[in-house]
Amino acid sequence: MARFIDELKRTHSCGALREGNVGDEVVLFGWVHSRRDHGELIFVDLRDRDGITQVVFDPSVSKDAFAVGDRARSEWVLGVRAKVRSRGGNVNDRIATGRIEVVALEATVFNKAETPVFPIEDEIDTNEEKRLEHRYLDLRRPKLQRNIMTRSRIYHHTRSHFHENGFVEVETPIFVKYTPGGARNFLVPARLNPGLFYALAESPQLFKQLLMVSGFDRYIQIVKCFRDEDLRGDRQPEFTQIDVEMSFVNQDDIFGLIEKLVVRLWKELLGIDLTQRYPGGVFPRMKFEESMRRFGNDKPDMRFGLEHVELTELVIAHGGGGVPLLEPIAKKFADGTYRRDLPEEIVKAIRVPAQHATAMSRTEIDKLEAFVKQMGAKGLARAKVGPGGEWQQSPMAKTATKEFVAAMNAACGAEEGDLLLFQFGPEAMVHTVMANLRLHLGKKLGMIPQVGAGGDWNLLWVVEPPLFERAEDGKGWVAAHHPFTRPHDASLPILDKDPGKVLCYRYDLVLNGVELGGGSIRLHDPDVQKKVFEVLGIGEQEATEKFGFLLSALRHGAPPHGGIALGLDRLAMLLTESESLRDVIAFPKTGKGSDLMTGAPGPVIPEQLAELKVRSTAGT
Numbered sequence: 001m002a003r004f005i006d007e008l009k010r011t012h013s014c015g016a017l018r019e020g021n022v023g024d025e026v027v028l029f030g031w032v033h034s035r036r037d038h039g040e041l042i043f044v045d046l047r048d049r050d051g052i053t054q055v056v057f058d059p060s061v062s063k064d065a066f067a068v069g070d071r072a073r074s075e076w077v078l079g080v081r082a083k084v085r086s087r088g089g090n091v092n093d094r095i096a097t098g099r100i101e102v103v104a105l106e107a108t109v110f111n112k113a114e115t116p117v118f119p120i121e122d123e124i125d126t127n128e129e130k131r132l133e134h135r136y137l138d139l140r141r142p143k144l145q146r147n148i149m150t151r152s153r154i155y156h157h158t159r160s161h162f163h164e165n166g167f168v169e170v171e172t173p174i175f176v177k178y179t180p181g182g183a184r185n186f187l188v189p190a191r192l193n194p195g196l197f198y199a200l201a202e203s204p205q206l207f208k209q210l211l212m213v214s215g216f217d218r219y220i221q222i223v224k225c226f227r228d229e230d231l232r233g234d235r236q237p238e239f240t241q242i243d244v245e246m247s248f249v250n251q252d253d254i255f256g257l258i259e260k261l262v263v264r265l266w267k268e269l270l271g272i273d274l275t276q277r278y279p280g281g282v283f284p285r286m287k288f289e290e291s292m293r294r295f296g297n298d299k300p301d302m303r304f305g306l307e308h309v310e311l312t313e314l315v316i317a318h319g320g321g322g323v324p325l326l327e328p329i330a331k332k333f334a335d336g337t338y339r340r341d342l343p344e345e346i347v348k349a350i351r352v353p354a355q356h357a358t359a360m361s362r363t364e365i366d367k368l369e370a371f372v373k374q375m376g377a378k379g380l381a382r383a384k385v386g387p388g389g390e391w392q393q394s395p396m397a398k399t400a401t402k403e404f405v406a407a408m409n410a411a412c413g414a415e416e417g418d419l420l421l422f423q424f425g426p427e428a429m430v431h432t433v434m435a436n437l438r439l440h441l442g443k444k445l446g447m448i449p450q451v452g453a454g455g456d457w458n459l460l461w462v463v464e465p466p467l468f469e470r471a472e473d474g475k476g477w478v479a480a481h482h483p484f485t486r487p488h489d490a491s492l493p494i495l496d497k498d499p500g501k502v503l504c505y506r507y508d509l510v511l512n513g514v515e516l517g518g519g520s521i522r523l524h525d526p527d528v529q530k531k532v533f534e535v536l537g538i539g540e541q542e543a544t545e546k547f548g549f550l551l552s553a554l555r556h557g558a559p560p561h562g563g564i565a566l567g568l569d570r571l572a573m574l575l576t577e578s579e580s581l582r583d584v585i586a587f588p589k590t591g592k593g594s595d596l597m598t599g600a601p602g603p604v605i606p607e608q609l610a611e612l613k614v615r616s617t618a619g620t
Contacts, residue, residue: 004081012026015051021084027080027082033046035074043055047120049145051097053100053102054101055101056101056103064107065107068108078110083102083103083105084102117137147572147583150575153268153269154572157261165218170216173201179199184228185226191611195613201226204243209484212247213554218247223240226238226239236585240568242565242571244519247561250505251562259278262274269575274457286461288463289464296438297431298510299510301442301512306441308349308435308438309348310347314347318404321403322399349421351413356419358417368440381396384417385409385414385417389405389416451578457511462510465481465504466500466501467503467504470500481518482520484522486505486524505520515567516571519565520562524554524560
């Protein structure tokens with residue numbers, strides 16, 4: 001073994017050799033991907049992160065090397081000095097090196113391996129828990145290695161892009177002050193300050209704004225952030241974001257910079273020129289209000305139809321149209337209990353065209369109701385449109401007036417055989433239920449793939465959202481994003497008079513229904529910041545306790561500034577068309593936040609807790 005590595009250095013990766021290398025003497029290192037014993041000859045597919053090369057062990061060439069090939073087994077680690085030759089007519093088009101093979105002149109075993117607990121192959125049916133428990137083996141699979149290397153290239157091109165545009169890379173603190181009211185933080189006991197705690201930073205938000213006050217002008221950081229939240233497919237307790245802040249800019253300046261980054265990543269990583277679809281590399285924009293009305297969320301998937309139809313005004317005009325469940329909603333608008341410009345309850349529909357509706361059985365349609373109930377809906381009203389426009393298979397048809405049915409059909413563009421799906425009730429609930437129902441139907445009906453882009457990269461900016469949203473208890477207002485977002489100048493006169501109508505300079509970049517990132521132009525005016533706090537019910541003392549250092553900084557010459565954060569994990573997931581974030585993170589957590597490989601989180605000894613002045617009440 002000493003001869004290899006010390007004297008014989010690797011000359012090529014296992015994915016590098018081509019016909020132009022025929023006749024060359026090479027040195028390869030890698031793992032035994034597969035082994036085939038043909039008696040007089042032994043064939044080994046040697047694998048590393050770049051690919052596979054077929055190694056031929058021939059006793060007539062080297063008996064010592066043949067002996068190594070004879071002993072070798074799956075996942076053994078080998079070094080080979082060999083000569084490249086053509087495969088002639090035995091080409092293997094499934095691998096990049098398939099036109100050549102190498103004949104072993106000398107070989108060594110760097111290490112043996114136990115039989116893997118699952119095959120090191122892309123297409124395996126091993127459950128994810130087993131793969132995460134043995135992640136070091138799972139990461140040998142070519143697909144995951146490609147994903148992680150793609151992620152590395154994202155880092156490289158992102159840093160290059162921002163450095164070329166005059167950005168300074170600055171690290172911000174991970175141990176920060178705990179602030180109630182935001183996302184749930186991970187807490188860290190401060191041993192040197194008994195009884196006090198750090199929080200792990202959920203975002204560098206305040207620090208990057210302070211860097212603008214400090215005069216750094218353009219900041220970039222690829223940063224790890226932490227949130228102790230309930231997890232789902234697109235969430236991890238620790239995640240990475242591309243964090244950006246700029247001084248003396250408006251949102252158009254930020255859009256232009258991020259659009260150039262996205263165009264560069266797609267070109268470099270996928271070979272796709274997005275400027276062919278988006279001339280000048282400029283992505284379309286959609287107002288928040290339009291996005292909510294048409295799609296029910298602020299991250300619309302524009303690859304398919306099934307758009308929502310807003311029916312609230314029609315229901316009001318018909319006094320509920322004879323449908324008992326709709327009449328109370330119409331009455332509250334009619335008597336002024338509800339405002340039409342800020343509705344507390346709404347009515348929406350999705351029209352499923354006949355070509356798809358007729359292919360759905362009654363059982364499948366019933367399952368849609370079970371699907372929406374999982375999200376808190378009480379049910380899913382529906383109607384099949386008959387030959388004369390009448391509603392069939394619908395309890396509403398018993399009492400709905402003919403005029404109302406005709407008006408609803410017209411608003412939905414409904415024709416014979418179409419299926420109408422209705423949802424009504426609290427505004428936020430209706431939007432959420434119908435947005436998720438639309439995506440569910442899009443995948444179920446084959447309008448979009450279950451995973452991946454399907455060759456359609458549909459990007460847009462969602463802009464001009466409200467600054468405030470109703471509190472969950474319906475009393476007062478909370479910040480829709482965070483309280484440091486700049487309101488539109490036109491909204492300043494109504495800031496304290498009609499908060500629900502205040503629009504702001506916040507924006508989200510959306511790709512195929514996934515939020516790639518979001519940001520805002522920040523509030524740098526202390527007087528306007530004070531008014532925003534007043535709307536939120538945050539008094540001067542509370543504001544000082546939570547954000548005193550930032551408010552002080554804003555009074556010391558803060559420039560106009562704004563920024564954005566892009567989710568690097570999601571970006572990698574979309575670029576690799578992976579099913580889960582866990583497929584693009586080297587060592588991810590499970591849905592319960594556990595690391596099955598290392599056993600984290602785990603218990604600590606009582607002495608450590610005592611030293612930290614902390615006591616666990618778990619199990620008591």
